[in-house]
Amino acid sequence: MRPSAAARLKPRLLSLLHEVPRGRVTTYGTLAACLGVSARLVARVMASLSEAEAEGAPWHRVVGAGGVLRTAGGRQAERLRREGVGVSARDRVEGFARLLFTPSAEG
DNA sequence: AAAGTGACTGACA
DNA sequence: GTGTCAGCCACTT
Secondary structure, three states: OOOOHHHHHHHHHHHHHOOOOOOOEEEHHHHHHHHOOOHHHHHHHHHOOOHHHHHHOOHHHEEEOOOEOOOOOOHHHHHHHHOOOOEOOOOEEOOHHHHEOOOOOOO
8 A cells, every 4th residue: 555645754754864963953844845845744754753763863953944943842952952952941943054954855 | 524733834914 | 022824734533
């Protein structure tokens, strides 16, 4: 059977995610543009990651447009700060423009 | 089938 | 800076 678009996108997204170096961040829209899908779909895939997948991928380096953390729980800010990325109390990545990383389209 | 919802984004007031 | 709207796509009820 044909897997859903999200399931099809998952491995590709995870692969792209590994291109984001430690201490840098990227956005849903940026990844979406590289993959040729909508940012919404990228978000859906991220939200559907299993525990194991989340452990093996730097999902915390993906933030919303403008450097705003859109994740629930606040675990992302903790992980980012641990690798040197400053996050304000308002869930904003400090120096976002400077830290933004744009992976090259795979293929 | 229809409506509601969400780890999104860009534009506008 | 905040609030609202429209476009987006898959999943759930």
